[in-house]
Amino acid sequence: MTRMTDRTDHPRQSDHPAPPAGVAVDSPPTADLAEIIGAYNQVTDRLQRSHEMLTEEVRRLSAELASANTALQRSRRLAALGEMAAGIAHEIRNPLAAIQLYAELLESDLGHMPEQYDVLQRIVSAVRGLNAIVTDVLHFSRDMPVRPVAAPASELFQRAVESMAPVIAAAHINVHDDVSPHTPPVYHDPDLLHRALVNLIRNATEAMPEGGTLTLAADADTDSDAARLTVRDTGPGINPDAIDRIFNPFFTTRAAGTGLGLAIVHRVIDAHGGAIAVHNDRGAVFTLTLPGAPKSEHHPDPGATPDPAGADNTAATVQPEPALVVPAGLTADQVHHGG
Incomplete structure (x- = not known):
């Protein structure tokens, strides 16, 4: 749009002769x-x-x-x-x-x-x-009807790792958990999400037959109240030509398997109203974004230290997530926490 300026052109004297003497003229x-x-x-x-x-x-x-x-x-x-x-x-x-x-x-x-x-x-x-x-x-x-309950991310990881402990131990894989204290409780169907996490952990262990590190991380999604769970391995990663088809039913890059594991994971996350993404970063990285629990279901961690008497409770306090307990079948050296 064109801006106006306050410049005014003064008429030339020849165009407008001076008024007669004694006649008043208003200033512009x-x-x-x-x-x-x-x-x-x-x-x-x-x-x-x-x-x-x-x-x-x-x-x-x-x-x-x-x-x-x-x-x-x-x-x-x-x-x-x-x-x-x-x-x-x-x-x-x-x-x-x-x-x-x-x-x-x-x-x-x-x-x-x-x-x-x-x-x-x-x-x-x-x-x-x-x-x-x-x-x-x-x-x-x-059909995948979701019956959601609220639970901390570390509890979901704990259950999934316990289910896969013999496979993880046999493959000589170290488990590293990195759950941020700011992670909101995950609003999820326990059976469905457990199946999805087990499928992802199984894929990760199969991608590291000679051993490696499985990282299970969680934090808060910065753009919403959602929880973001990450399953990361140190395997060879996913072929870039296949990464766009990785969630398609019956698609597999392995000699054995139905090609339905990741398709089921995608359906589970979709049924929760969440999203799943994958990329390579020194291995395959799967990121699940799931709804956080309603505020009414945010319960303090029973193992957290209570506020000292007289402390200022006007600011929201963040309860620390419990660390992953070493599952039966794994050694303490195979489970690492934080950072």
Whole structure:
């Protein structure tokens, strides 16, 4: 917008002859004109700033809308795929159950026939493997109603590490927990989120067959009241060509596996109204952003030291997160805290 100036051009004397002697002439209202120009310039400046702010807000909302539409389309595709997969899984599970039953009946009959018994054990092992695949498909395809409760992040990590302790110990992996005291309680479904964390920890251990460090970190999301959980390994990371497809159902970069583990993790986080992201940083880094618990469910840590008498309680105090307890099956040297 064009700014006005308070410069005025004086008429040339030849254009306007001097008035006759004795006739009074009013002086030009220069001060009033300058005031009007100043007000006009202030208004145009405010309009320009408002225009820039509105343009930026439109860009942001357009990006959010595009992201929401992409997520909605993905959810619809996954729902359709899940229904189809569930139907196939149920059809496969019935004959698998019959095969397993007959194989178990044969075990007692072939005990004295080592060669045939060995073949039967291979059949039983294959059936179990197929059953595991069917179970993964059904977990992926089923509805995921969330029954949320509030719990500290360290408690979620503790339970997941305990479930995976034998695998972690066998792979000679060190566990490092780094839970910020500012992390809000996580509002989550215990069974669903436990499954997601176990899947991520299992992937991390498989990425470090020669040993390494598994880091479980948590802090508060700076842009919201959400909790941010991070699972980090020191493996080779994810191939950049595959990173955009890593959460797709049945996509895997490994020789074994269904390719449903991370797809299930994505569905679990999505069901919580959260978000999951992955990137490489000296290994694979998975970041889960989950809703924080409502303020009414923020309970003090029972192990925290109470405020001393007479202390100023007007400021909010942050209760420290309890450290990860060494799970059975792991040594104290394998579990490290903080920093």
